[in-house]
Amino acid sequence: MKLKIIVPITSDEFNEEVKREIKHYVDPDDYVDVENLDYGPASIECEYDEAMAVPDILNKVKKAQEEGFEGIVIDCFGDPGVHAARELVDIPVCGGFEPPMQIVLGLGQNIGVITVLPNVVPMLHDLVAKMGIEKRVKSIRYVNIPVLDLGDKQKLEDALFKESLEAIQKENVHVIVLGCTGMMGVARNLMNRLKEKGYDVPVIDPAFAAVRMVKTYVRMGLKHSRLTYMIPPVKLYTWWEK
Amino acid sequence: MKLKIIVPITSDEFNEEVKREIKHYVDPDDYVDVENLDYGPASIECEYDEAMAVPDILNKVKKAQEEGFEGIVIDCFGDPGVHAARELVDIPVCGGFEPPMQIVLGLGQNIGVITVLPNVVPMLHDLVAKMGIEKRVKSIRYVNIPVLDLGDKQKLEDALFKESLEAIQKENVHVIVLGCTGMMGVARNLMNRLKEKGYDVPVIDPAFAAVRMVKTYVRMGLKHSRLTYMIPPVKLYTWWEK
Amino acid sequence: MKLKIIVPITSDEFNEEVKREIKHYVDPDDYVDVENLDYGPASIECEYDEAMAVPDILNKVKKAQEEGFEGIVIDCFGDPGVHAARELVDIPVCGGFEPPMQIVLGLGQNIGVITVLPNVVPMLHDLVAKMGIEKRVKSIRYVNIPVLDLGDKQKLEDALFKESLEAIQKENVHVIVLGCTGMMGVARNLMNRLKEKGYDVPVIDPAFAAVRMVKTYVRMGLKHSRLTYMIPPVKLYTWWEK
Amino acid sequence: MKLKIIVPITSDEFNEEVKREIKHYVDPDDYVDVENLDYGPASIECEYDEAMAVPDILNKVKKAQEEGFEGIVIDCFGDPGVHAARELVDIPVCGGFEPPMQIVLGLGQNIGVITVLPNVVPMLHDLVAKMGIEKRVKSIRYVNIPVLDLGDKQKLEDALFKESLEAIQKENVHVIVLGCTGMMGVARNLMNRLKEKGYDVPVIDPAFAAVRMVKTYVRMGLKHSRLTYMIPPVKLYTWWEK
Amino acid sequence: MKLKIIVPITSDEFNEEVKREIKHYVDPDDYVDVENLDYGPASIECEYDEAMAVPDILNKVKKAQEEGFEGIVIDCFGDPGVHAARELVDIPVCGGFEPPMQIVLGLGQNIGVITVLPNVVPMLHDLVAKMGIEKRVKSIRYVNIPVLDLGDKQKLEDALFKESLEAIQKENVHVIVLGCTGMMGVARNLMNRLKEKGYDVPVIDPAFAAVRMVKTYVRMGLKHSRLTYMIPPVKLYTWWEK
Amino acid sequence: MKLKIIVPITSDEFNEEVKREIKHYVDPDDYVDVENLDYGPASIECEYDEAMAVPDILNKVKKAQEEGFEGIVIDCFGDPGVHAARELVDIPVCGGFEPPMQIVLGLGQNIGVITVLPNVVPMLHDLVAKMGIEKRVKSIRYVNIPVLDLGDKQKLEDALFKESLEAIQKENVHVIVLGCTGMMGVARNLMNRLKEKGYDVPVIDPAFAAVRMVKTYVRMGLKHSRLTYMIPPVKLYTWWEK
Numbered sequence A, B, C, D, E, F: 001m002k003l004k005i006i007v008p009i010t011s012d013e014f015n016e017e018v019k020r021e022i023k024h025y026v027d028p029d030d031y032v033d034v035e036n037l038d039y040g041p042a043s044i045e046c047e048y049d050e051a052m053a054v055p056d057i058l059n060k061v062k063k064a065q066e067e068g069f070e071g072i073v074i075d076c077f078g079d080p081g082v083h084a085a086r087e088l089v090d091i092p093v094c095g096g097f098e099p100p101m102q103i104v105l106g107l108g109q110n111i112g113v114i115t116v117l118p119n120v121v122p123m124l125h126d127l128v129a130k131m132g133i134e135k136r137v138k139s140i141r142y143v144n145i146p147v148l149d150l151g152d153k154q155k156l157e158d159a160l161f162k163e164s165l166e167a168i169q170k171e172n173v174h175v176i177v178l179g180c181t182g183m184m185g186v187a188r189n190l191m192n193r194l195k196e197k198g199y200d201v202p203v204i205d206p207a208f209a210a211v212r213m214v215k216t217y218v219r220m221g222l223k224h225s226r227l228t229y230m231i232p233p234v235k236l237y238t239w240w241e242k
Helices: A015-025 A047-066 A082-088 A098-104 A118-131 A153-171 A187-196 A206-220 B015-025 B047-066 B082-088 B098-104 B118-131 B153-171 B187-196 B206-220 C015-025 C047-066 C082-088 C098-104 C118-131 C153-171 C187-196 C206-220 D015-025 D047-066 D082-088 D098-104 D118-131 D153-171 D187-196 D206-220 E015-025 E047-066 E082-088 E098-104 E118-131 E153-171 E187-196 E206-220 F015-025 F047-066 F082-088 F098-104 F118-131 F153-171 F187-196 F206-220
Strands: A002-007 A031-036 A071-074 A111-115 A137-142 A175-178 B002-007 B031-036 B071-074 B111-115 B137-142 B175-178 C002-007 C031-036 C071-074 C111-115 C137-142 C175-178 D002-007 D031-036 D071-074 D111-115 D137-142 D175-178 E002-007 E031-036 E071-074 E111-115 E137-142 E175-178 F002-007 F031-036 F071-074 F111-115 F137-142 F175-178
Touching: A002 A015, A002 A047, A002 A206, A015 A031, A015 A206, A047 A071, A047 A082, A047 B047, A047 B082, A071 A082, A071 A206, A082 B047, A082 B118, A098 A118, A098 A175, A098 A206, A098 F098, A098 F206, A111 A118, A111 A153, A118 A137, A118 B082, A118 B118, A137 A153, A153 A175, A153 A187, A175 A187, A206 F098, A206 F206, B002 B015, B002 B047, B002 B206, B015 B031, B015 B206, B047 B071, B047 B082, B071 B082, B071 B206, B098 B118, B098 B175, B098 B206, B098 C098, B098 C206, B111 B118, B111 B153, B118 B137, B137 B153, B153 B175, B153 B187, B175 B187, B206 C098, B206 C206, C002 C015, C002 C047, C002 C206, C015 C031, C015 C206, C047 C071, C047 C082, C047 D047, C047 D082, C071 C082, C071 C206, C082 D047, C082 D118, C098 C118, C098 C175, C098 C206, C111 C118, C111 C153, C118 C137, C118 D082, C118 D118, C137 C153, C153 C175, C153 C187, C175 C187, D002 D015, D002 D047, D002 D206, D015 D031, D015 D206, D047 D071, D047 D082, D071 D082, D071 D206, D098 D118, D098 D175, D098 D206, D098 E098, D098 E206, D111 D118, D111 D153, D118 D137, D137 D153, D153 D175, D153 D187, D175 D187, D206 E098, D206 E206, E002 E015, E002 E047, E002 E206, E015 E031, E015 E206, E047 E071, E047 E082, E047 F047, E047 F082, E071 E082, E071 E206, E082 F047, E082 F118, E098 E118, E098 E175, E098 E206, E111 E118, E111 E153, E118 E137, E118 F082, E118 F118, E137 E153, E153 E175, E153 E187, E175 E187, F002 F015, F002 F047, F002 F206, F015 F031, F015 F206, F047 F071, F047 F082, F071 F082, F071 F206, F098 F118, F098 F175, F098 F206, F111 F118, F111 F153, F118 F137, F137 F153, F153 F175, F153 F187, F175 F187
Parallel strands: A002 A031, A002 A071, A111 A137, A111 A175, B002 B031, B002 B071, B111 B137, B111 B175, C002 C031, C002 C071, C111 C137, C111 C175, D002 D031, D002 D071, D111 D137, D111 D175, E002 E031, E002 E071, E111 E137, E111 E175, F002 F031, F002 F071, F111 F137, F111 F175
Antiparallel strands: none
16 A cells, blocks of 8 residues: 655654555555655644645655555645645545544543643634544643654653543543644553553554544545535646746 | 734735625724735645645734734635644634634524535534534535635626525525635525515624634734643744745 | 613713713714613612513613614613614613623634622523524632622722633633723723733723614624514503602 | 422413423322412513513512422423522422423433424523523424414424425434423424334423423422522512512 | 332342331232342343343233233333333333332432442433433432442441431532432431421432332323334344243 | 354254355355354334344354354344444454445435335334434335345346335435345346436445455454443353253
8 A cells, every 4th residue: 555644744853764664554464655845834733833834745645646646645634735635636645634533432431531721622622523522522731842842852751741640530430542743652662651650551553543534444445525525626726836 | 903814815806806805804094915826736725725724824923913913814714724823823813714713603593505516515514513513514515616616796696696595495494604715796686586485584694704713813802822822932943935 | 863871770970981981982973872761770680680670771772762863772781771772662671791702703703701799690691592602601700709899990900810710721711891881981901911911812892892783783784683682563552650 | 299380470371281281291199289470471472571570570479488389390391490499488380481401301312392483592692502402403493383382282383394304304303392382282293293203202391391390309308409599598589669 | 909019130239128118118909929030140230140131020021011011110220121121011110219209209309329339320321311310310429339239227227317317418409319229228317317407308219109109000091102112023033941 | 264153043044045055155265154044033114023132142243253163143134233243253243234234335425225014114214313324325225025035036136126216216215234134146237227327326235245244354353342332241141941
């Protein structure tokens, strides 16, 4: 299976780690290409950043289909440009939000999300409302660490552990979704630490979930409905010099 | 009051009509400036179009605040870029969706929206879900006329009349919201034709509603909450040649 | 514009203050008449009080239309008699609840209301449910000050400040609606004190909102739907000696 | 058990029939008193009528407690004054809406209500929203017969049969609630006619349900919570000459 | 009236107490038969226990109809087998969950449930969701006492009192439902202790509620809808040696 | 990966077909075992059937874990015993309902389910409510073919095509979920026929979805939360002779 992973930021800070991690998510005969944006924000931490990332994401999405990729992951928990991307192409496209939420719906009753900064919490509530699963999501918390500082894994894991405990103990959360695709490589440790504390709960890595979900769509021969994601009417677009 | 109206498309087809109509929406001592996009789609008829419109909308929004405007209307029913715009500036910003929906909540129990094309219906359902008013919106219909063909007022009005009747008679709708800011100058006629038919129901023009709502915010000394619309973290943005 | 403000209590304690405040809400060429009830409760602090206020409110509503008023505000946060009033007349009628809730829907995601006494909290939850916006209202609190003691502005403002802070910090509220139309003249100070504390959030004065919303309806040529608020069937009414 | 039935209209048209019917609802050792209003509307067919009925209902409610009644039924499907009545007294009070809806929740998944006139449909939707059972109520229809014409039982039953069939066949309704307490003596026939047609569904008579529910409260030693229905604060009430 | 009470466990620990208590729930001319399971779990404290109880419950249900009983109570708060039982018979069947929830909907706005163990809390949330009353249920707590230890009434009552206070004070609960039919004989004491503490709130005993609700159905001549609870298609069942 | 498929009926009619189909769902190195029930109903077509199937399902579930299987599919759209099974074991367990619903949430806005008989429709509505996705499911229809007659593939496909068209055209459905795991081998044909008709929408085969979802859990190292699905308390169970 030939998969394209779009890391929708101009910073290349995560590239090597993403490539390394992705290997654990895919199967031996998968071909995976990881690509950054040429135009857009260094990281996505608010709706303004997301808006500035989307045009080049959509360029990359169109190109991926032309180049014969069978599925696309837009590797960001805010699902930037996912709806528009599905309008543009006939291959499955997943962002980082929908897939972990889909997967977690079968693992426990009360969902808790832990993201990076307070700035994105209202946007995540909007995504939950659009997905129509408000009744299942009991908590959206944040570790207050900017995206580009997520490299300090110990600090990240400790902060996630603290917030997970609060979510479980104070907000009756039964399952944890990591709320940023930059939170790579910590889910398993976090799950173990929570289990030692007496809480045997799943912790979902959103990038892992996104890759597996897009692979599931390809494997099942499914793509998005053209009644929800209709083909854009033809028209003139004016754009900056390229 | 100094107001900026951003018509978020590159086509200038609507400019004269918007300027003429806006005069009826504002008060004698208001100063209003109407501005098109330099970069983006000719019209907005899907999420892809919207995504391509937002970056230049946000440029115009920032400029409007710098130039001393007191309120901004992004004149499109899809509320493109509204959330991001509110992150960027400290003056009220309204799109074309939220204001008519706010106003209509006080006029009747069951709301019907009539928009242009089927392509935007799922997006409008998402906006309804994000606004949290699903229980009030009973119908989202379309006249199947592209945005740039809305100039044929008689055809538009007849199609809206037909869909309004169906919404009222078959879906128990009590109030009608016109679902495109390009549907200017037909609300009153439509309201009269429905009344003659025995249905004394309000019909809301979204651009009129947007202008009055932004004026209400300015008049009351209110702007959006900085807990919902936080200031974007400072970072590097890479963009096309300008 | 000729507006009638009905203060739906028999006490005249608020009359002078209402008249003074209203001047700030309206425009230079508006004519505003403020009127108390002849029959009913001294103040409205429960559903029994409201029930006893409604018959004379409806008398005043009918008279206002006959006397050529163009819009009516029933100046109480419980919206007493608003539905029945709209059945009776063909001019816009607003209470004190719907308008601030409509306005605040465009200013922030999570709404908090702060009212006078615990007695009215269940009634406010019912109004939220009827309006269909439960998903947006996160907190309904009270300052525990009876309506007729609201004259001590410093005490009121301090109590509102305390409850606002708790609503923001403990219940994740992003916008504050004052939950009694007797809480006049404190919204701006409260907003400033919250901003100094680091919370740049709007605070909505319900009477101000009600006056601006009824003016918006008149300005836009809109009134309530006759499919929601049908004309009462003709019949015999028996009443006490007048 | 000593029960008071308040027929909340000034017309005495239903008195004999109510007294006759009530005998089938109660037990041999119950004492039941049926009482009309002295002041108010001849019938209740809109929110204005309801507003005009409530003050004298509340007089009768207070008197009933003073006279030693153990439970009160306000015999109207709109539950007029029920919330205020519960504030006033310490004995169970039921209207005609809540009890049949409570009972029907245990009999079938999808509830259909059939009332008298279109005027009350929005009010019934509000009652459903306040009760928080929107997910269960799939249909609110009307036979278009004024309350004071309900005496023609054959006409009523035929109209109810027709609407019940439509509710079942077109709106997937599984249980029928008669939406006016004036629809006495037809539930059983209607149930039989539907069963002959192949639909073995319960039909609930609201007055019967109200009497049995208030008796259940008395029998179980229960009354309404004083945290929802608080005692009204003491104050001055001014009223018309009596 | 001839009623069957099925205590859906193989332990006979509760039999005498149930028989004694039931006498207070029924009327002088009622005939009541109490019966245990022959096959199943000693007590029901999770979904596995419930699954193992249901087949013999359904045997007893069928037998009860054959023996001429007019109504059946499956005396467990988890409503085990209630849906299937209604498919099987044409007489009213109530479990321990639906009836107290139906009754409490008319007594206060915010419902709190207090059950035995954390194991059953997710199942109770599912029952609330299936009943469609999520908006009314604000709290589901537990006393952490196994079913077969409920005999220590003082310990039970003290634990219920503590949890009730927390539910009222911290979660704004207005009415209490005891969440296990084994919590017999404590509702009245608990209600008195809460009242002494200043909280005049109803406390509902689920077994009492179940018996009164099934009696109400019989008294009103009602049974469940055959459109929700259809007759099972005929087929072969293979079962263990009997 | 070593997977157990439990076909939760005593009929062996589907065994060969299931084994044949499953091969297309799994990967080359998967080991799959398909097993029928020894005790229970010949097919599952109502809640009674489901109740009678669950005890032996749970036996098979425990045995599968003991025998080293890594994941279990209970191959029925009603998810019989899934909650109880998760209490019993520490390996992922999926029924036929949750997985296709999880998958379809990422493919289109409005979901339609088409099942076998009207008898199971209320149960499916309950499953939707428990899953908390009512807002996404717009239609639950049936082909009116008993489970054991599903072998006539042409009849089944034609009936599914007809119902799919109605769901799309009349109920605005965007994606189709086949509502019985016995509807094997028709999804792709149905999808093609709908596409030829102009509706490019996904059709989900629930057994395929279940197998892929359980494989996803195993692949991601996830199992259900022990806060939702707690370990059953130890106790005595009495059962029929084995």
